[in-house]
Amino acid sequence: MTRKSKQEITCPMDALLRLLMGPWTTYILWTLRQRGPLRFGVLKREVGGISSRMLTERLRTLEEAQVIFREYYPSIPPEVTYGLTRRGLELREVLDALDTLARRWNAEDTDGEVIARELSPAI
Amino acid sequence: MTRKSKQEITCPMDALLRLLMGPWTTYILWTLRQRGPLRFGVLKREVGGISSRMLTERLRTLEEAQVIFREYYPSIPPEVTYGLTRRGLELREVLDALDTLARRWNAEDTDGEVIARELSPAI
């Protein structure tokens, strides 16, 4: 988007960011990390607020990038499970670094403020 | 976006990621990193293809996040310079890690592609 029309993406870092960090992605990865492999429906409920289409699209992309795996059991009703792969875990390491950085900046910013804002409980 | 309507973003990492994923952002950061501080016009030319409005909007956002600084010299014609701040450099380190990961995966793929789908040990 925005870019492809102009010139090919030449920055690998940008490519990876775009591929993996699309909307909801961090929430999906976070959920799978915390809960372990989950079925589609459960994952959808856990992430909260995401549409089926979006979730499907994200899962496909992540699977293609080999960040998550997909296991399909042709039972009735069908059962599909998603979970992090080795790469998914490696990715988490980098994201954790990002997270640490974000938190530190946050702390720096709120330092000295009269009203101490409660640290976000999320992730 | 996509999310704010549902519930406030409480995850700092996600907020930061959102910032980075903004259009052109990585290219801007990349350029400033490679070339050092640059004037608006030069930066625009270097990034290539970006509109003034977009560049301005991104720079403002990045400045607000304290990732880049803006220096204005009220000369005639005016001279404005942008460059990475300490945070911008810290960010660079993490992005480099991401970049490294991407490259490694790439190498793995081109090598023998024995992609054994291991189950995640669910951290």
Add this chain to the structure above:
DNA sequence: CGGGATCCCAGTTGATACTG
């Protein structure tokens, strides 16, 4: 249950023109 196909709107981005 998992997810493909459609419809459709709102927010974004790009192009263009203008200014201190």
Add this chain to the structure above:
DNA sequence: CAGTATCAACTGGGATCCCG
């Protein structure tokens, strides 16, 4: 030079409906 203003075009993503 470094933006700002305006407007039109595009499309990402939600909402729905449906099927194997």
